[in-house]
Amino acid sequence: MFHVLIADPISDEGLDVLYNNEDVTVVKETGLKPDELESRIEEFDGLLVRSQTKVTRSVIEKADRLKIIGRAGVGVDNIDLEAATENGIIVVNAPNGNTNSAAEHTMAMMMALSRKIPQAHSALKNQKWERSKYVGFEVKNKTLGIVGLGRIGTEVAYRAKGQRMNVIAYDPFLTEEKADQMGIEYGEFEDVLKKADYITVHTPLLKDTRHMISTDAFKQMKDGVFMINCARGGIIDEDALYDALVSGKVAGAAIDVLEEEPFQDHKLLELPQVVATPHLGASTVEAQESVAVDVCHDVLNHLRGDIVKNPVNLPSVPSDVLSQIEPYFNLAEKLGMFLIRLTDDVPEEVNIYYSGDLSDVKIDPITRNAVKGLLERHLGSHVNDVNALYLAEKKDITIHENRTSTTKGFTNLMTVELKTKSGVRSVSGTLLNGLGPRLVRVDHYSVDVMPEGHIVVIHHKDLPGVIGEMGSLLSERNINIATMQVDRSDVGGNAIMILTIDKHAEQEELEALKELEEIKAVTAVDL
Ligand SMILES: NC(=O)c1ccc[n+]([C@@H]2O[C@H](COP(=O)([O-])OP(=O)(O)OC[C@H]3O[C@@H](n4cnc5c(N)ncnc54)[C@H](O)[C@@H]3O)[C@@H](O)[C@H]2O)c1
């Protein structure tokens, strides 16, 4: 049974996805204080939040059984992603569900600002009929500058064109061709600042975007420009905006978000030319239902061990690509688990070679599974595909992925090579059509072993009688050999024997094998 905590108000239509599942119990406790969340979190496998709840490192470090944090919305700046990744907790969001609502809110804010609707409305409610005081501006033929042309910025651009505005946009991923296709002007950041009558920001809050609208940026703008922020508090420097409003450089500002939320008592709110809403961009019935359904499906998928659609701290893989590569995840993990048993030295470098059908697919999710398999022996079961690469880096293990044309006759071949101070060990595997994964090479020996169950790897001298002696020793201990593979470097030289047996091989049983003179090394691997 999985326990999921709903810590912010989330639409019931989405929660039904969880309520209707008998493997899940849902606890709704919105408005928990940080210390209350910290003390409750250890009970839960899943946590669902919007933007209010801060999922800090100290919350995450107490979340012993937490597997997934779902953000019903886009921005994940209220979640410590690094801490989640370190602790192997996947974070998912719902990036598409509130795009329309946020774009519509931006347009509403721009119109409210232009026509002074909130100010006129509140005057009228106070019995003041002041028509001449609230003369506004048309937006038609004005230039809207958009900073950040992602999902919401793009929707705003199309709506602004519908209002017959000229649109100029800056986004590090925007090309002139794309801008032409959209019928908007492509600009650098400074062009947007200089040319726009209205500027709206639609970036995430990042190191690069924090205070990107600064005192210096305001200096470059037209006099009487209007500013809109329905993205994140902190993109606009609030002190600089305040000064620009007071000086008249900025004619008005529409603000849905501020650096510190909830905001009630902020100097910007004292200015009559500021229109504000309390972070309502995504607050529509449609958006809340849509983000809740999306994120609840992902939470359920992850808890059931299925693939999620909108991971934030894992590379997102389109479903057609995923169906191509998912069958290799198990092979990759088993190769890693097998390889790490072949040495007791500290892993320094891992090289993974992909060839055949694997040479032109998205390989990083496969790599994560191989590294997860490798690290599990020493780091335990908290290693997963979310934190495997992070943990490898922390342990100073460098990981290299290589695509090669060497298939050695297989349609797909994956080789994992591990460098330690005493040398390089390697293992190769393939996925046989209809038959599943196989280990096909251990170091330079060719083998054919199903990577599952209890395996014993024996390095020995290629001499007559060794196989018989080993068989007798095992039978004396009532160990049944299910399969046996042998290969050798040359006649009378070094050889390898890989046995699969019906039970886990105990240490004293391995020691008994090691006593045979021809045996050089014995390793048990449970896969
Ligand atoms: N007010 C609300 O309730 C509400 C609702 C939804 C989203 N949001 C916020 O709106 C913002 C945009 O959301 P989205 O879904 O469009 O995200 P998105 O990821 O689709 O788009 C963000 C865009 O910003 C661009 N960008 C990044 N750094 C930039 C920079 N230095 N200069 C210019 N552009 C830059 C990116 O390239 C990307 O195209 C986010 O901050 C999100 O959290 C707010």
Ligand SMILES: O=C(O)CC[C@@H](O)C(=O)O
């Ligand atoms: O949860 C909300 O209402 C805010 C959502 C919004 O800020 C987002 O980034 O998706």
